Amino acid sequence: MSVFTLAHLSDIHLGPMPRARRRDLMSKRMLGYVNWHQGRKLVHQRDVLEVLTRDIIERNPDHIAVTGDLVNIGLPGEFEMAAEWLRELGPPDRVTAIPGNHDAYVRLHPEQGTVRWLPYMQSNEAGEKLSPTPASGFPFLRRFGDIVLVALSSAIPTLPFIAAGRVGSAQRALLRPLLEELGRQGLFRVVLIHHPPLPGQVGWRRGLRDAAALTGILKESGTELVLHGHNHEQTEYELETISGTAVVVGVPSASEAVSGKIPAARYNEYRIKKLKNGWECEMVGRIVGEDALTVRECERKLLRAP
Ligand SMILES: [Fe+2]
Numbered sequence: 001m002s003v004f005t006l007a008h009l010s011d012i013h014l015g016p017m018p019r020a021r022r023r024d025l026m027s028k029r030m031l032g033y034v035n036w037h038q039g040r041k042l043v044h045q046r047d048v049l050e051v052l053t054r055d056i057i058e059r060n061p062d063h064i065a066v067t068g069d070l071v072n073i074g075l076p077g078e079f080e081m082a083a084e085w086l087r088e089l090g091p092p093d094r095v096t097a098i099p100g101n102h103d104a105y106v107r108l109h110p111e112q113g114t115v116r117w118l119p120y121m122q123s124n125e126a127g128e129k130l131s132p133t134p135a136s137g138f139p140f141l142r143r144f145g146d147i148v149l150v151a152l153s154s155a156i157p158t159l160p161f162i163a164a165g166r167v168g169s170a171q172r173a174l175l176r177p178l179l180e181e182l183g184r185q186g187l188f189r190v191v192l193i194h195h196p197p198l199p200g201q202v203g204w205r206r207g208l209r210d211a212a213a214l215t216g217i218l219k220e221s222g223t224e225l226v227l228h229g230h231n232h233e234q235t236e237y238e239l240e241t242i243s244g245t246a247v248v249v250g251v252p253s254a255s256e257a258v259s260g261k262i263p264a265a266r267y268n269e270y271r272i273k274k275l276k277n278g279w280e281c282e283m284v285g286r287i288v289g290e291d292a293l294t295v296r297e298c299e300r301k302l303l304r305a306p
């Protein structure tokens with residue numbers, strides 16, 4: 001049986017920040033702009049991201065998932081830069097993106113916002129056949145043989161200093177029967193979401209408002225793998241669901257600079273294989289080395305075996 005490889009990266013926080021006009025810095029953006037220039041630009045570095053991106057492209061995975069926070073304060077110029085970065089990463093049929101809280105920093109005219117990433121943020125033909133995407137755009141499905149990506153949006157505009165998210169009742173209502181049907185068809189379900197989905201994984205200020213409701217659906221309808229970002233750290237949790245143990249994995253930021261001796265920027269590669277008696281899924285972690293020039297394997301772990 002062939003192996004499907006899925007690379008997962010998140011929290012790109014693409015720099016450098018484009019020059020901002022005064023009128024673009026109204027509201028929450030002003031705080032974000034100051035915040036970026038006072039420190040975040042030192043944490044999130046474009047050359048670190050480039051090293052990581054090159055490694056992914058060279059390893060040529062079957063698919064790449066980007067789980068949000070592509071930009072910082074939602075300036076129109078940032079969305080365009082991020083669209084360009086996505087095109088470098090790969091064509092839309094090889095790359096799936098979902099938004100994070102930074103991508104919904106302020107309410108934007110859609111034409112200046114994430115609409116520029118739309119080719120990367122919509123179902124593929126096989127996914128559309130499984131279930132048509134609702135008018136709101138989420139959840140959308142991408143199917144590759146026996147693997148299906150279920151893409152959610154937890155991005156909502158919030159008040160300053162709040163980085164919370166919400167899936168919302170409309171997406172949740174669709175998600176329950178969707179996961180059940182995909183499970184009945186024997187597909188390996190990979191749920192993509194920006195915010196950590198389990199209750200208590202993040203504090204109130206930065207957390208997913210409907211984490212408990214979402215987790216209930218995942219448990220009762222079943223899923224195999226949940227991939228998220230937002231916390232900028234590697235975390236793994238097991239979740240008992242009706243169809244077995246799902247693994248919930250958070251990945252560090254893809255652009256976070258090496259600080260001291262601790263390498264930060266990382267992505268994970270999942271090697272998913274259908275065996276006669278179930279699924280096997282191995283995770284391979286790859287980090288930017290201390291030299292900030294190379295990427296090396298830092299972890300290899302069997303997450304699931306039949
Ligand atoms: Fe982030």
Ligand SMILES: [Fe+2]
Pocket residue numbers: 069100101102163194229230231
């Ligand atoms: Fe985030």
